[in-house]
Amino acid sequence: MDTNLALILVLTPLLGFLVNVFFGKSLGKTASGAIGTVAVAISFVVSLLLFNQITSTGKGIQVTLFDWIQISNLKINLGFLLDQLSVLWLLFVTGIGSLIHLYSISYMHDDENMHKFFAYLNLFVFFMITLVIGSNLLVLFIGWEGVGLCSYLLIGFWHKNQDYNDAAKKAFIMNRIGDLGLLIGMFIIGSMFSTLDYATLKTAITGATNLNLPLLSLAALCLFIGACGKSAQIPLYTWLPDAMAGPTPVSALIHAATMVTAGIFMVTRLNFVFDLAHDVQNVIAIIGAITSLVAATIGLVQTDIKKVLAYSTVSQLGLMFLALGFGAYEVAVFHVITHAFFKACLFLGSGSVIHGLHGEQDMRNMGGLRKAMPITFWTMLISSLAISGVPFFSGFFSKDEILLTAFHHSIPLYVVGSVASIMTAFYMFRLMFLTFFKEFRGTEEQKHHLHESGSLITIPLIILAILATFGGLISLPGNSWLNHYLAPLFTKVAGEEHHLGTTEYTLMGVAVLGGLLGILIAYIKYFKQDNFPESDENITGLSKVLYNKYYVDEVYDAVFVQPINSLSKFFRDYIETGLSALVFGLGKVTNEIAFQGKRLQSGSIGLYLFVFVLGMCAIISYIFLAQ
Amino acid sequence: MNVSTILIILLIGAFATYFSGDKLASKVALLFSLAALGCSIVLLNNYNAGENISVINSWITQPKISFALNADGLGLAMVLLTAALTPIIIFSSFGNEYKNAKAFYGLILFMAFAMTGTFLASDGLLYYIFWELALVPIYFIALIWGNGDAEERRKAVVKFFIYTLAGSLFMLTAFIYLYTKAGSFLIEDLYKLNLSAFEQFWIFLAFFLAYAIKIPIIPFHTWQANVYQKAPTVGTMLLSGIMLKMGLYSVLRWQLPLAPTAAKEYMYIFIALGIAGVIYGSIVALRQKDLKKLLAYSSLAHVGLIAAASYTLTLDGLRGAVLQMIAHGFVVVGLFFAAEVIFRRYETRNIAEMGGIRAQSPKFTSMFLILVLASVALPSTFNFVGEFTVLYSLSQINIWFAILGGTTIILGAYYMLRMFQHVMLGETNSKAFADVTLNEGISFAVIIAVLLFFGFYPKPITDLITPSLETILQVINKN
Amino acid sequence: MGNILNQIGIENYIFLSVVLFCIGIFGVLYRRNAIIVFMSIEIMLNAVNLLFVAFSTYHQDAQGQVFVFFSMAVAAAEVAVGLAILVSIFRNIGSISIDNLKNLKG
């Protein structure tokens, strides 16, 4: 029963993928879109059933299919683990997934390769589910790389543009760097505990005496590198903004809601490993904080609407890692969920805007869309309030939890986090004001076609907006349903409930004020005194540095990419030729000797006989000498 | 029915093909190669059923050389690889017109014959004879049906032949020396020897020279890229798909068990060499202008990893090596076939002249992409199983080996995707590109099916090879 | 008659014939006229013949002397062939100096 359920859960998206790949074109656009959506919807329903079951029984379901890879001391089978965490993830992956599929039907309708788009989306959902429900690290790795592949395919979906292809390639390779870390981590864990299976691993570690902690920390660090790759943390974050080359639904699904949270998922999954590696936890916290700040600062000045959202995603992920670093996994998970709601909503909203403006993404050419597309405006406004941490929206609770945890552990990181969230509030409303208020700054031609998007686009927006509003209820401060739900996962007592004392309230107040402050600045800057960002050339000073993302890409290019390429040239042109010259050289030498030898063969009998006699005398005298 | 049947089928096939005339040659060749495949599958069943399918007859009395073919799991696995790839390779060539086709296909079958013999022979000299025999047909295939400037080709091919022969002859000397010690060329008698460390060192070196050139391990690889580029694609497939595995197989079967002490002592050097090959090959591959050359260097990188794994002398290492051999065999054949498919339409192997193919040929693109992903060892492809095992075994020796060897994950992705981007993607190409024909599609489909199936369920192969690898390890660790 | 070698000693014969033989060799090496080269070779052979006879007396055994006849006959045959070749060469290039025979080389 459970096996079948799990199989249905996994295989329906795969089926959708296959159908769309092989028959998509003949089915026609709407049909293939419908198939894709239904496939994911079914998985969603299944996950609801599973959720129901889990909550009732309260213990996870282990499904083992068959042996996969045998290695002398560890035996890896292809199996699934459906417990609180994975089912929770399933819910919003498939849920938001199906909404975005729905949205895409309309959004991608003008694209001739729509069936491929849905095929890839389904494939992504398939791999994402595998990632989430895998019962051991290697199955997770299938999904891990699989979603990477899908993101590669979808970023480069418009494959005629080589810049998009570059972005896709970049995403894949940077993920691969992380994956190597993940692999190494697996190797270490595998050789330490001779298992990669979560359950056995947990018992092994919790039960183990005299663990080799340094080695374990190394493993944890490697795993975290993997997480950095997938969840776009410093230093491997640069691919995510470029990934915005993909169609907007992709950005919403993969690069905001689901795939990028895989890192957080993995760390939460292996909490029992990370709990033992405190140094690594600190590293995680620091990296998270820095990432959130850096990304936020960059986000301040971006003018491409999707880039802004991208950087805000990076910074939000940073906040989540900040929480993870403090071992407050449930908090991170909480923020993952709320973030999934409002960020998906924001992306879809921006998509709807872009759709309305026929592909215009630069906010400098927008404005005044409030009247033209009200639903989009309102939904995005709600989400922006949520992300800015305005009270009683979902984001308020989750972000506040994180900041609270940070405050309890380390004041500096708390400050960093708060600054980042203030900035978030600022650039989010900067985005809102530039996009929806004032009068339209685009071309006349665009102005004529301004219109609210169709229902297929707006319905998901509305649903997500609702979720973004009330999502916070799952973990209210004081009595958190989520914490109880997740409690079985964690070895130590689930994150200490912040019983609401004065400190908490003051901190909340500070956070709220911060958020409002950010909004206020944005309001003054972009609404009262109507100045909007200049065109690229006359951006100057600090904002130029920010606008160019601290030149990180350039640095990476100069430090890693170029050297390797020139090394490759060097090898190709010198070492290779040199080596083969060496081999040919041997032949040449012998040939040269032969050429000299031909001289000796002069044809003169006298010489021949002379050598003859010489040889004879040599031999005879040798014999005499030997005696 | 015993393993010699396969050899007989292939040999008869070679002659039958030659005498069937240019018209029929390809069909006949395909027929016989399929027959060989069927035969080897039947044999596999018999073997699993516990039948004895080995042969041993005395051949030459003085010195004592016997016609001994022994099929254990390892041998059978490699035979199956050969038997499975040969029909694919032959079938993949159906799109081309070869002048004097009867000789061409005859030589292919003959080469398959020789390579199968190499995998089966359990008498040192018989093995050597097959090993050398395999060299002759590929020499002529590359020389006569190859492409590119004739003079260049001549140089490349002769270099290849002399270079490989040079290596092998030292191996022969080593064998003779072993014979003078053991009084027989039979592998089990040779296994029984226990030589002094000094002797072992030289034996090991002699074998290493032969195999390092054949595999090739850097810095003995200089023949490879040129020959791969100059040879007709069929020849390249034979070389990279099967012949190169001969070297790796021989390392497991002959080199390590015959000189275990030396192997243990110098293990690190050779692992390091292999891994250096991985990095070097990947980096050189980055900036190749010629598609076939790029693939050649990529396979240099992959076999470097396999070789490194073989020298770890652990069960995982050997098992991973064998798995990766088979996986790489299929992938590389597929990739070279993709290059051929492009060549058929664009008459070029220069990457710069390609691009924008995807829009015109979705089917081909998907298949090519799958092969590319397989070659970068994406999980759920067979190559991942191999590569994971290999890297794991390396990590057990020293974590740094795994890290350095693991760079193949990154660099491999880099050059393969870069290649894919410039070959397939971009603004639609001005020159029309017809999507794959049915024949081409079948060849691709078979390869991809194999890769995916074993990617999820490698158990059959693992179970097949593990026992024989364990026995080999016992021989290695006997003292 | 008693063995004359008892008075003279075999060594002297050996030295004599060795000297003769070497004369022959040097003749072959240094003369360029084919005829003279032939003659030098004849000297070598005759040196050997002399030694044969000496040894046969020394050993009191006739085989040696019989052998001399063999070698003479063979030498004669050889020279006959040699002269024939020489004639055809002389016909073709009008000279019998072996210095002209350098077309085949390398």
Added chain:
Amino acid sequence: MNTLIAITGLGIFCLLFEILNLRKAIVPFTILGLLGVLAINFCEFGMEQSYYNNMITVSKFSTSFSSLFIVLTIFLVALSHNFYHNHPTKISDYVAIKVFLLAGAVAMVSFGNLAMFFLGIEILSIALYVLAASDRLNIKSNEAGMKYFLMGSFASGIILFGICLIYGAMGSFDISEIHESALSAELPIWFPIGMILVVIGMLFKVAAVPFHFWAPDVYEGSPALTTALMSTLAKVVAIATLFKLVSGMNLIASLDNQDLLHTFEVIVVVLSIASMSVGNIMALRQVNVKRMLAFSGISHAGFMLMTLLTVSASAGVLLYYTAAYALSGIAAFSVILYVCRDHDNEDITNFHGLGKTNPLLAAILTGSLLSMAGIPIFSGFFAKLFLFNQTIQAGYIGLVIVAVINSIISVGYYFKLILAMYSKEPNQERTGRPFLIYATAVISIALNIIIGLFPSLVLDLLN
């Protein structure tokens, strides 16, 4: 014994046929006759007899080698039909000379007395002088004949002197007696000197460095068929005789007595290394195929010399090696004869595109070259294998490694020819499919492969 008589008789018959004006019949008749002789020879196999108070002794060694010589002669005679078709008046002479030459060859391997040995070698040599110069209007042929004659007779002088010294030391020409007395303690220094002189004379005949200079010139100058004869039959005879001398006179043992054995071995090792290296390296830059094969012959002589290090055991190996070498040589030369029949030179350019015009012949030539290079299933490989095996067992691993390196070098020039045949465009059309040449080529390469697949056939004759 009967073999020798029969051969001589056959030779006389050939001359008679000329008188009786049956030129057409000569070649077939001689071939049949030789086959008959071969049969007689087989009958003699296995019996140990000596005739005419030890002038001739028949032994396994002599009979097996004689049969090899006879087979080679059959091939050569068969080839001569097409070779001499444009001057038919001479054919009987040439055939007769070849047959007499064979008589000399047989005498050389079955001598029981140094006199017989001397006669044999002279019969062989004189016949060769004649054949070398046989194209009498061709200056190259004259020069070849002259060179060969001068140096050959010089060498025979040396041999004679050696024989003389041996006689002086032993007081007898009889091999068996010498064999006995070779072991006696106090031998005069003449004996080793004499032996060495005889050996040097034979080394000249097998064209070992540094006595090899004649070979390339003579091979190039003489008519192609004669070259074939020299490079196969003559060389094989010479090396076989050398082997018989060294083993028959118990040289090794006697040298051992006067602790000269090591000296001797050093000499052999040095000469064989020198021969194979010089032969192979010099061959690399040759454009004339006959010349190239001459050098390759020199290198093979070097290989064969290795057998002298293990005289007691390696008679069979030597027989096998000579057979393999000679058969591949015959095959190669029959193709060369075909390709170069109407050219005045034998340059590699004549072979361009043979693979397209005459695939069969090209394949055969390739086969024979591969055999000489020592690629498996061709007997050449096994010859080398057994030789190396023999030598390593005797402990000369260094020598074997040098030999291995040499066989690598040799591939270089053998493949030059193969490349020319397969990767160049034909520069002429080649008409006519002369039956005898094709037959010879096919049969000889077939024999080569057969003894390659079943080496025991030959190997066990003398083991």
